[in-house]
Amino acid sequence: MDAPAPDAGSRASSAATYRRLLGYAAAHWPLASLALCGMMIEAAAAGAFTALMNPLIDQTFVEKNPAAAAWLPFAIVGLFLARGIATFITDYGMARIGRGVVQTLRQEVLAKYLRMPARWFDARPSAVLVARLTYNTEQVAQASSDAVKVAITDLLTLCALLTVMLMQSVRVTITMLVMGPLIAGIIAVVGRRYRRINTRIQASVGELAHIAEEAVGAQHVVKVYGGQAREEARFAAVAERNRRLQVKVETTKATSSALVQLLAAIALAVIVYVAGREAMAGRLTPGAFVSLMTAMMAMLPSLKRITNVQGMIQKGVAAAGGLFEVLDAEPEADRGTRAITRATGHLEFRDVVVRYADDKPPALDGIGFVAEPGSVTAIVGRSGSGKSTLTRLLPRLYEADAGTVLLDGVSLADYRLVDLRRQIALVSQDVLLFDDTVAANIAYGLPGEVPREQLAEAARAANALDFIERLPQGFDTRIGEGGALLSGGQRQRLAIARALLKDAPILILDEATSSLDTESERLIQEALERIMRGRTTLVIAHRLSTVEHADQILVLDHGRIVERGRHAELLARGGPYARLAGFELQGA
Ligand SMILES: Nc1ncnc2c1ncn2[C@@H]1O[C@H](COP(=O)(O)OP(=O)(O)OP(=O)(O)O)[C@@H](O)[C@H]1O
Ligand SMILES: [Mg+2]
Structure with a gap:
């Protein structure tokens, strides 16, 4: 077992992911520089305020200096005014950057979805894909803007406060620096655990949505088949897993905050002890001590926020990983270069084989036929025989695993995808509006x-x-x-x-199986006859009237053409087609 290696690898890859994410924010660099100025002013104001404690105590209360008593109140108001303006600039700038990154990512991911091959979608529930677009991008926004804001502002604030402390007493400050690494160690350990849980949470949220969507969408089926208990149980299992993970994340967060604060308190105790000795030796005035204390206390919230930053970044990196996986996925192959404005519509299938999965028999197996321009080819066959698969090859929604499909004598793969798809009109079985x-x-x-x-x-x-x-x-x-x-x-x-x-010169028609009333049926039939005129039509036929007029009929079974010809001759032959047609007539 070689434990450290994969972990180091994943840390390196998450650093790369985060760098890539920040690249998106970097596109907004003018706003980012403005926000950075705001952050620096914010940090400087925090430092200046604690530094002000020294003259406030020593001049006003110890020395009773009237000049100091007059300017100090103004200084305090001025300081907070500057700080307020700076905070506004920072928050505004970072919010705009964060929202900009979300928008860019969402648009890029959707654009990518629309260019992924159909096979890719077969393996992924749509709820998960939608969750990536909505949920992941939100988390990414936090990591790319909020986290950066907190990290930079608080780091600068810590530096400013540290400078103030060093100015008051080097010894006391050094005592504190010794305590620092302890806190840093805890932060690192917590962050790693956080990231691991978060990846799993995202998966389980997608799964939740998927199951709920399926159950709600299929409510008719669930009711009629009495599937409520099954759906409830399926959902309950995922909901339970989700709850446990969420609680785990919260526990980790709570523990880490508490631990860091305890450590800071111990550091504080040690510093108070050293400061007391320094005061006895006359090296620390009351003002300097109050200034040191204020700076110390001001550090705690910054330290606390910085531990949360780690969580935010890890969440964002986990979410960004999911997004970049989509962005880096291989889109639909489009290597064809041949341009075409309008095809004549001559189609040829040569020994086409399509396989959806390696362990299943091919959905199409050695399909070969020619469709002349303007002709109607009817495809018939039992459910699952490969009819839809055959038509999906034409717009290259799926690619043939072997064999070729030619349009006007040229392989479909040689055409530019947009040009090819312009040649095809589609009326699908389940109409998509x-x-x-x-x-x-x-x-x-x-x-x-x-x-x-x-x-x-x-x-x-x-x-x-x-x-x-x-x-x-x-x-x-x-x-x-x-x-x-x-x-x-x-x-x-x-x-x-x-x-x-x-x-378009080519028409793909997947006739609806659901029967309509005779009037609608007649209207649709008429419309279909009109649209088929002058186009090479591939029609998955369920109506007798369609097959009767077809120039050729292909009978599919288990992905093979088992019979071909015209209606009358096929009927007369008494083979598979005659049997299919017999069913049709009985059903009608
Ligand atoms: N996206 C897919 N992923 C995996 N297998 C698929 C996919 N689409 C279809 N199949 C399988 O390929 C075979 C052929 O399916 P196809 O959809 O082409 O049949 P069909 O003849 O159109 O059926 P129907 O008349 O019911 O529409 C079936 O065994 C089916 O299970
Ligand atoms: Mg079908």
């Missing part, structure tokens, strides 16, 4: 303001115009989270309008 207006949802992703007539035209072609015009504010109606204020059929027609407006 944003909590925004109807207009914004239809025009989603298009640059600039889209004229109303164009929106209306797309909506009309999607059979959505009628219901949109009946909404309270028409195109400006907000549709709620996920389009909650619309019916299922209306949501689908909005998604079709969005795809129509994008006017």
Whole structure:
């Protein structure tokens, strides 16, 4: 066992993390220098005040000097005025820096999330990712601004106070310096423990949110299947772990504060003893003694805060570690260089294999087919046969593990990702709408303001115009989270309008399995026929009407194409397709 090595390593890495974090604050260097001036004035004022105790006692009370009695009160007010202004400048400057760092980090992390490959998200609960963006960044703000503020101000204050003390009596001050390392040792030990617990707390908060979100989101299922007890137990276990860790952190914090204060008190006792001897020997006036005492006492809160700084920094470093891990993660591969404005839409799959996990059978296994420009390819197959996986390859949400997908004879990987994705419109199984207006949802992703007539035209072609015009504010109606204020059929027609407006040469359609009433069904069917016209369409088909008109049908099973052809010939063959179609007809 080689214990010190990993610990030294983690300390070095957390120092690197903190340096990187401070780099974000350093971008605000003009404000930082201003704040630093404020901190120096604050510290100097603290020192000056304790130094003032010497003339206050000796001149006013011992010597009874009237001049000193007149200027001293003014000096005290002036000192606190300067200090007040300095504190304001420091607090304001550091707050702006801290909030600036949070904002930058949040934006960078979100931008990074949007560029991570789909596979990366599969392995991470979204609640944890969101917690990083909200919770971690807050802690980072503390470490990058509050902690720096406290550390610098208090260190400078300690220096100023120490100078004042040395001016009063070197011997007494040296006695105190001997006590210093003791306190420093404790601070180091406590900090290490703190950091360890904090990493675990963050994980458990994310887990809490994840479980709660899942339970609340799936409340229907929980109720119907009587899963309350299971969810409660799952949550209780994590909540218990979280509570224990939180208490541990608080205990560590409390113990460390108490210990440091006790040590300081012992130091004080020793100093009082030495000071007494110095006074007896006539080397210490009452004023100098009061000045020393005041400086000593003024040091205690600074020392106490500095022990907390360690905790703050450790918390921030743990949180920043999570953020930097995201920022340093490998984004979606985009090594293609080929630009394309509008593809003709010739698609070819060559021996494509996709594997989600090494220990599972491939989701797609040796897929090969050609889709001519403007043709409709229907993909059918049982649930889990790989239909969605196949369509996800086109916009390169997932990459093929073997084989190639070609668009207009060129491998998808050779295109620039933005260009490739511009060629594709998508209407997914579960329609994804944003909590925004109807207009914004239809025009989603298009640059600039889209004229109303164009929106209306797309909506009309999607059979959505009628219901949109009946909404309270028409195109400006907000549709709620996920389009909650619309019916299922209306949501689908909005998604079709969005795809129509994008006017891409390739269309991916994942037909909804949920059946609608015949009227909505007819409206959607009509809209779909309109949008498929002139585009290479890959449609995951559940409706008989779609497959009947398809130019080719691919029947998938366990990731392989087991049959291909047109509706009539496949039916006549009496193979897997005929059996699937039989089910369909029975169900309808
Ligand atoms: N993100 C993922 N991570 C791991 N495995 C996945 C993922 N998505 C799909 N799979 C697995 O890959 C296989 C094919 O899934 P896919 O979603 O392509 O099926 P599908 O034919 O679209 O099914 P459905 O008709 O139910 O939508 C399934 O066994 C599924 O469990
Ligand atoms: Mg699917």
